[in-house]
């Protein structure tokens with residue numbers, strides 16, 4: 456499973472970058488996890504838009520879903536601008552926020568399906584398992600498994616031992632780190648770098664990628680703040696195009 460960071464910013468994208476978006480690939484199959492502001496522009500550096508097989512959404516805050524409209528319009532115009540058959544594309548989201556789920560649809564351009572959070576979901580070579588996070592709106596973390604690798608994505612959440620347990624055995628944990636050590640993440644349903652490190656330490660994952668990064672301070676400081684909490688884990692911060700093949 457190849458994982459590529461398309462966007463990593465909290466709230467809004469900085470110049471030439473994107474809010475939350477992660478491309479996962481196995482063989483020829485490509486899934487976009489979350490589609491925040493700026494993602495559709497940045498994604499084209501790593502994949503043709505027409506090659507994306509599925510999009511799966513953790514929750515309906517704009518920094519995770521803001522570019523779904525751009526994907527609708529691409530799909531609408533694709534038959535005009537590309538003289539080739541459209542390959543199937545489906546957008547998956549939970550239906551605990553019906554208005555948010557409805558916004559995944561636009562004039563039938565892309566089929567949508569709601570995932571049942573208590574049931575595994577198989578999409579191509581990937582199996583998704585969902586875990587509710589601690590966030591002001593319904594939001595789901597995802598454990599993504601292939602035959603050879605496991606990815607855990609925290610989505611947006613406050614610190615949670617349940618999520619740490621859900622991440623056990625993952626090859627890579629992508630965890631949100633919206634505030635620096637000593638800051639207040641919990642009031643907003645987010646984690647600090649220290650808490651992301653604690654979650655990785657409890658899960659005993661070999662690799663932690665800090666993401667959903669704030670618009671202040673020096674992101675490199677977060678690596679050290681997290682590392683103290685998980686000394687046996689390799690800690691990195693997300694950046695545009697960061698990628699790793701898990702096996």
Ligand SMILES: [Zn+2]
Nearest residue numbers: 514516590611
């Ligand atoms: Zn959110």
